[in-house]
Amino acid sequence: MTKRIPVGLVGVTGYTGMELARVLAGHPGLELVRATSRSEAGKKLSVLYPFLSGPGDLGRMGEIVVSQPDPADLAANCKLVFLAVPHKTAMEIAAALLDKGVKVVDLSADFRIRDKATYEKWYAVEHTQAALLAEAVYGLPELYRDKVRAARLIANPGCYPTSAILGLAPALEKGLVHTGDIVIDAKSGTSGAGRKAAVGTLYCEVADSFRAYNLTKHRHTPEIEQEVSLLAGEDIALSFNTHLLPISRGILSTIYTRLNKPTTLAEVHALYAARYKDQPLVRVLPAGTLPETRWVRGTMFCDIGLAVDERLGRLIILSAIDNVCRGASGQAVANANLMLGLDELTGLPTAPLMP
Numbered sequence: 001m002t003k004r005i006p007v008g009l010v011g012v013t014g015y016t017g018m019e020l021a022r023v024l025a026g027h028p029g030l031e032l033v034r035a036t037s038r039s040e041a042g043k044k045l046s047v048l049y050p051f052l053s054g055p056g057d058l059g060r061m062g063e064i065v066v067s068q069p070d071p072a073d074l075a076a077n078c079k080l081v082f083l084a085v086p087h088k089t090a091m092e093i094a095a096a097l098l099d100k101g102v103k104v105v106d107l108s109a110d111f112r113i114r115d116k117a118t119y120e121k122w123y124a125v126e127h128t129q130a131a132l133l134a135e136a137v138y139g140l141p142e143l144y145r146d147k148v149r150a151a152r153l154i155a156n157p158g159c160y161p162t163s164a165i166l167g168l169a170p171a172l173e174k175g176l177v178h179t180g181d182i183v184i185d186a187k188s189g190t191s192g193a194g195r196k197a198a199v200g201t202l203y204c205e206v207a208d209s210f211r212a213y214n215l216t217k218h219r220h221t222p223e224i225e226q227e228v229s230l231l232a233g234e235d236i237a238l239s240f241n242t243h244l245l246p247i248s249r250g251i252l253s254t255i256y257t258r259l260n261k262p263t264t265l266a267e268v269h270a271l272y273a274a275r276y277k278d279q280p281l282v283r284v285l286p287a288g289t290l291p292e293t294r295w296v297r298g299t300m301f302c303d304i305g306l307a308v309d310e311r312l313g314r315l316i317i318l319s320a321i322d323n324v325c326r327g328a329s330g331q332a333v334a335n336a337n338l339m340l341g342l343d344e345l346t347g348l349p350t351a352p353l354m355p
């Protein structure tokens with residue numbers, strides 16, 4: 001059997017850490033050898049996650065004893081480390097690992113925003129590793145695949161930005177829509193808020209209800225604006241607003257744009273289909289079919305649906321992803337695959353977790 005590449009995971013107890021454990025458990029090219037948590041150090045993974053027991057790789061992963069996050073130990077044992085920790089924490093660990101020659105995929109926001117002042121304004125913390133901002137590659141393979149292959153440090157995209165940027169890219173690259181009139185109306189399942197205890201994400205606060213949050217000030221706004229501005233070749237400011245769905249996983253972004261000239265649904269659909277023809281993890285649905293979170297649940301797919309309101313000259317783009325898989329941990333593994341010379345799709349989930 002070919003030897004698999006040893007990787008580590010900082011933050012195994014969070015939702016993205018848990019999802020990384022799920023994806024890596026079925027990965028034929030990567031072997032998880034270190035998993036850290038400050039609160040659960042000393043326990044076997046099979047105790048934290050009973051799904052990590054049984055025959056073969058599942059059982060082997062379950063035997064891993066969770067350790068304290070220690071860059072020296074991670075560097076001595078891993079070729080690449082996933083950071084599934086909050087922003088600000090990630091930047092310090094990333095710098096320590098890179099210093100020791102280890103590749104890093106950071107799931108936090110710490111290296112996504114290229115401009116230090118913009119990061120500090122939206123995240124209200126000082127960026128202490130600004131020298132690494134120029135080097136970090138934004139890990140959306142559909143836009144930056146070749147750069148990801150050569151990278152030491154990946155800024156893994158945010159969940160909402162993944163859905164919004166993939167939804168808008170074809171229209172902006174081709175100048176199809178007005179850049180001053182974009183509204184992203186996005187909805188996420190509750191796992192997007194992380195696993196830490198908070199009243200706002202308790203079952204009784206979320207179940208059987210639906211609400212907006214962080215209107216006009218969500219931290220993913222500058223990340224989306226940065227990437228869509230690069231796609232359009234001009235500075236774009238847009239309206240990005242978020243809602244909390246009473247489901248555990250999934251994001252649906254409904255993006256309202258204004259067409260620059262009268263365009264039919266067939267024409268827009270042809271443009272989107274051509275843009276994503278060679279991108280196996282983006283599915284442009286047949287004209288008239290709209291995406292649903294359940295068809296991408298637990299998978300790496302981004303499903304895109306389109307509608308043209310000819311009466312108002314609007315193109316409405318719908319983009320569905322799983323926030324923890326495509327929007328975080330699955331995408332992190334796709335990036336790791338590319339950085340380590342594996343096929344991008346190796347070990348990625350593609351069949352949905354059905355209800």
Ligand SMILES: NC(=O)c1ccc[n+]([C@@H]2O[C@H](COP(=O)([O-])OP(=O)(O)OC[C@H]3O[C@@H](n4cnc5c(N)ncnc54)[C@H](OP(=O)(O)O)[C@@H]3O)[C@@H](O)[C@H]2O)c1
Nearest residue numbers: 011013014015016037038039084085086108192194195328
């Ligand atoms: N949830 C999503 O859908 C999603 C999507 C995309 C990106 N992200 C980003 O991914 C990162 C992780 O998100 P999450 O939702 O998995 O968060 P989470 O559920 O809150 O988990 C955070 C993890 O980080 C560890 N941690 C916290 N502080 C730490 C520190 N100072 N040093 C070392 N480890 C620390 C925690 O374990 P201990 O406290 O036991 O050490 C825990 O395992 C965040 O930056 C988040 O913004 C999340």
